[in-house]
Amino acid sequence: MFKKSVLLGIVLAVLSVLPRGAFAMEIFMVGSYHQGDMCGQPQYDAVVEALKQSGIPDLSFRGYYLDSRRRSPQEIDGDIEAIIGDIRELKPAMVVTVDDLAFARLYGEVLKHPSMYLVFTGLNRSVEEYNKIEPFLDRSGRPDKNVTGVFEYLFMKEQMEMLEVLLERPLDKVAVLYSRDPVGMIIKQQIEDELSSTPYGEKLLFFGADSYDEVMDAAKVVGADDTVDGWIPATMSVRDRSGGFMTMADLVGPMISVISKPDLALNSSFTELGFYGGVSVDFYQMGFQTGMMAARLLKGHSISDIPVEDARASIIAVNRGRLSDLGIGLSQEFAGLVDQFLD
Known part of the structure; x- marks a missing residue:
């Protein structure tokens, strides 16, 4: 005991x-x-x-x-x-x-x-x-x-190659519209790093923004520049006019209304929001x-x-509705590469 x-x-x-x-x-x-x-x-x-x-x-x-x-x-x-x-x-x-x-x-x-x-x-x-x-x-x-x-890994090189397949020609310029919050700045740097050792590194144009008004000012410049073939939305978080925050879901509509060019989405979830899409990481x-x-x-x-x-x-995801709005048709070669079509 x-x-x-x-x-x-x-x-x-x-x-x-x-x-x-x-x-x-x-x-x-x-x-x-x-x-x-x-x-x-x-x-x-x-x-x-x-x-x-x-x-x-x-x-x-x-x-x-x-x-x-x-x-x-x-x-x-x-x-x-x-x-x-x-x-x-x-x-x-x-x-x-x-x-x-x-x-x-x-x-x-x-x-x-x-x-x-x-x-x-x-x-x-x-x-x-x-x-x-x-x-x-x-x-x-x-x-x-x-x-x-x-x-x-953001698959940026693959994204650029896919855009060339879509357009059926070499690229001239690709714009990056990014927010200056910590995540936006990190993604901007990562895009630069992934493309720095490729020919595409010299084709990038960067536009930073802290607020909704700055985002829209940059979007209008990108939309009006005939040398820009496509653009990457990386506006992760910006201030709205009342001092609150706007994220990608809030910004997609206003941005694509003034940029009539393929939007290279960082992930397929952004493609679901209404961007064209392309090659991205599978979360x-x-x-x-x-x-x-x-x-x-x-x-x-x-x-x-x-x-x-x-x-x-x-994953290669493409928003067909966005491509239709852009007036871009899909070649048989391109369509055969796509993993997921979204409407």
């Missing part, structure tokens, strides 16, 4: 110091944007689905959405403090961040907790830049701490790729064997 009571006391003592959820493998899912966001939500859902399909028992998911395109920095700061508090108290097995802001604000904290992992999906800012601030890669660029994930497949990496880590594989990867899957 004495031995049993001593053993019971030891068990109770151990239970008292274990974090809540210690017998479940808890995963924190942190999205940079709002729930249902057309860029973030497919990645989020795919990570969860991949982990559920992995056969790992007793997974538990805790979700957070920072809604960074529509909320003030002060509100986001408050949420980040709360998430960091939960990380320190609950000690999840893994934190999964969706897109740049969530990663930028949380990877430094997770590096302080070697027993947990952070896996990212959808980074647009280069991994090397983040590594300079808080190192997590070795000299060869492989993870040597507890952070890895999937970088969002769901990128999230699933991330979830498979996360599952390997949770099953005990060494992080040094799971390097940062580029998104592998692209």
